[in-house]
Amino acid sequence: MLDYGPSTAIEQEGNAVARLLTPQERKRSLPGEKLPAQGLSVPQRLRRIAQMVPVQVIxxxxxxxxxxxxxxxxxxxxxxxxxxxxxxxxxxxxxxLLLRSRHAAVDRLEDVPQPLLDRWLGSNQAFGLTLDTIREIDAILSHYQREAFSNWCSDMRALTVRQSPARSVFWDTMSEAIEGNGRLLVRLLSSLPIAQQTQVLSGQRVILPASPALMETLAELQVKILSYGGEFDLPPNASVWLQGKRTSRRCWGYDGASLQFEGFARLEDMWLSTPKESLAGFQKRLRQTHRELDESRWLEVEEEQISLQLGAGQKEIVDQLLRLVRFRRLPSQ
Incomplete structure (x- = not known):
């Protein structure tokens, strides 16, 4: 068989598409349909084709x-x-009509089982990032899965930035946690007994036991930092330590934002209550400045900040801040 190259091959298959449909089927459409401006997902497109022809699409x-x-x-x-x-x-x-993936081998390598996605992504009523989620993702997913998952979260944060800034914040923090340095520091933290993890998060410096797993994680961290142009200078024969601090806050919020960037929302862009402001006071204040608020978009917000420092001897090598943000929608009044 002649190799026409990918673009020519797809073009030739495009001609074959016409032969998959009868002349009448080719021209069918969905009169009066209203299509979203941002486009359609692949499953929506598959259902749309099944409605047009109609055929059973697998x-x-x-x-x-x-x-x-x-x-x-x-x-x-x-x-x-x-x-x-x-x-x-x-x-x-x-x-x-059977549709086989062109890149099935790569797709299967990067695929994450749906039950895991469902658990990590939460529901429309409650979603957010926890330390346990980062631990699970690091322990379960391969490099290929993590990279694909992180890229997907980045795409989702842009897609949802106006529909639901809270979701965009979640996707942004999830993407950073999956592929950032924080995941590897959480791995080091999790390698310690619970009592020592508590000491680390309370600000105490804890020595990490020397082991092949420690050296493997340090090597992975070094590659990641150097690939972004950073420095990773580990003094020889020095004890490696971990130190951190955890703070948290709770507030009320509304799933809306004054966006600073078009591609994603940050927690500080969202409409949040001030410290010690009650829910009733926050709602009253927001209703005075914004009309036609959707009563289903009020939120309870929890932000957990975990600062982790990795060092050796007297030298600090990495200082990483993890922001874990969680949202819970309040019942409509």
């Missing part, structure tokens, strides 16, 4: 390996199927 779907949303729509069934060609190889048998 497709491989790997959330972390496929676009979060795709802007190009395709008005007819033929056009809608063409848009998916960079990701799928379509085959039809009668009323069954």
């Amino acid at each position: 497709a491989e779907y790997y959330p972390l390996g496929m676009p979060v949303v795709m802007v190009s729509m395709g008005q007819t069934a033929e056009q809608a199927l063409q848009v998916l060609l960079p990701y799928y190889r379509p085959v039809r048998a009668g009323d069954l």
Whole structure:
């Protein structure tokens, strides 16, 4: 078989798409449908094709390996199927349309089981990042899975920045925790007995026992820091220590924000209560400055800041701040 290259191959399959559909099916559309301006997800597109033709669509779907949303729509069934060609190889048998992933080998390598995603991402009513979540992600996921998961979270923070700034804050902190230095420092913290973990988080300096696991984590941390142009100078024969501090605060919030950046929201951008301000007082103040507030968007907010320092001998090598933000939606009044 001749190798036409990826773009030509997809173009040739695009011609084959026309043969998968009858002339009448190619022109079918969904009159009167209202499409969101930000685009459609892959599952939404698959359902849309099934409604247009109609056929039974069975497709491989790997959330972390496929676009979060795709802007190009395709008005007819033929056009809608063409848009998916960079990701799928379509085959039809009668009323069954089978879509196989073009990059299945990589997609499967990066895929994270849905039950894990469900547990880590929470629900619409309660979501946020905990130290245990970071520990689990570090212990369970491979490098390929973590990288794909982090990139997916980055895409999600931009997608949700206006729909739900609280979700955007969550996606941002999750992405940073997965691939940042903090995950490796949490691994070192978790290697200690519970009593010593408590000492570290109360500000005491605790010596890390020498072990192959410690050296492996330090090597991974060194590669990560050097890849970003930082410095990682570990004095020879010096005892490696960990020190930290944990602080937390609770406040009331509203799932809205005065955004400083278009691509993501920060907690400080959100509409939050002031220290010691009651929920009733916060709601009254916000209603005076913002009209038509959605009563389902009031939040209870908890922020936990964990500062971890890694050093050797008298030298501090890494100073990392972890921000763990959690949200709980309040019942509508």
